[in-house]
Amino acid sequence: MSPPPVPAVHVVVPCALRAAAADAGRRNLRFPGLESLLLHAELEASDDSLEQATARMIGVAGRTVPIGALRRGGVDPVGARDGFWICADPVATHLAVDNMLLAPAGAIEPAEAAAIIAMLNDEFGRDGLLFVADDARHWHVRCDVDQAVATTPLWRAIGTPVRGLMPAGDVGRTWTRRLNEVQMMLHEHPVNAARAAASRAPINSLWWWGEGRWPTFESAQIDGVVGGPSWLAAACLANDVAHAPANPGLALEHARSGRSVAWIVEDDWEVSAATPAEERLADWDASVFAPLSAALAARHVAAATVLFDDAGTVLRVHCRSAPRTVATTLRRWIGHAEPAPPSLADSLSRLGP
DSSP states (O other): OOOOOOOSEEEEEEEEHHHHHHHHHHTTOOOHHHHHHHHTEEEEEESSOHHHHHHHHTTBOSSOOOHHHHHHHTTOTTGGGSSEEEEEEEEEEEEETTEEEEEEOOOOOHHHHHHHHHHHHHHHGGGTEEEEESSSSOEEEEESSOOOOBOOOHHHHBTSOOGGGSOBSTTHHHHHHHHHHHHHHHHHOHHHHHHHHTTOOOOOEEEEEEEEOOOOBOOOSSSEEESOOHHHHHHHHHTTOEEEOSOHHHHHHHHHTTOOEEEESOSOHHHHHTSOHHHHHHHHIIIIIHHHHHHHHTTSSSEEEEEEEETTEEEEEEEEOOOOOHHHHHHHHHTOOOOOOOOHHHHHHHHOO
16 A cells, blocks of 8 residues: 555544454444544554654654643743643542552532642642642642653543552652652541532542643644644644634644644543543544544545554554545445445454554
8 A cells, every 4th residue: 555645634532542442342332434534544653652742743842741831831821931840630539459540530619729739838848849720620730850750641540550650760759759648638638528528529639740841842743733632722822833622624624725733632631531432432433533534535635644542652543535446436326335344443453463
């Protein structure tokens, strides 16, 4: 198969496709839009994370994607450029067999967030740390000095046993110890006592992730971005890349007009990750994959690349229009439907390891 044309649209999907395909196969679930895309596609594995691949398209230089600094930049563009930032998002923890699972925190009132942030600053201010809350769910910690720590993005940790996901690097143990201290402090905090009295779930942990200083930028590889988390919007603004709210029609319109666009299918990756993958795929099949497949079939879009998570790396699906053959022309002429494509699991098995 010859190399596909340069894609006009890059679709970023925060979901582990291979794992989802295996689950869907066991339940005999079908995704016609995605299966049609895979029918004339090639797979490419990459060592990048989904965040790295996406950030590179909009010109973020280097291997590290400082999501904490970028996300903070959406609220405080000047302050975000000063210091080393780490996301410190509140989460709910649940005991599993010999391990612990994470879920996004439930609703948090502004007064509750303010009280916990004050406690954290009283305790850790002596370590050169400053905690701030952009809103009830998105918290950050600013460090006076750079931290040699490597973390796991929250959206990838949700629903996964976290024992092997603790902070790594030269000061990884320090941040793990701080996490344990925070959990003990939250257990005793009046906010959680009041939440328990009101039969509300406790705020029982934080999750460190997205570490780094404000990045440098290079020329963007695309003309614009449609949708995506707030850190992507902040990066687009900083590098003069057009950004628009989520709108599938707009993404395909840009692609048809010859503009190269990144279409980010979810704005809140953490909340999305709490929904089973097969349910998310079913939603995206109708809103993303089927319209993209139709645009390729009609040759409104010459080629597209869909980027999926692949256990912390990226699986790129290079899609193209179906070749026009005598058989397909005759089927259309006499009104016969195209044969059903293989299932998701069979397609992935056919396309590569």
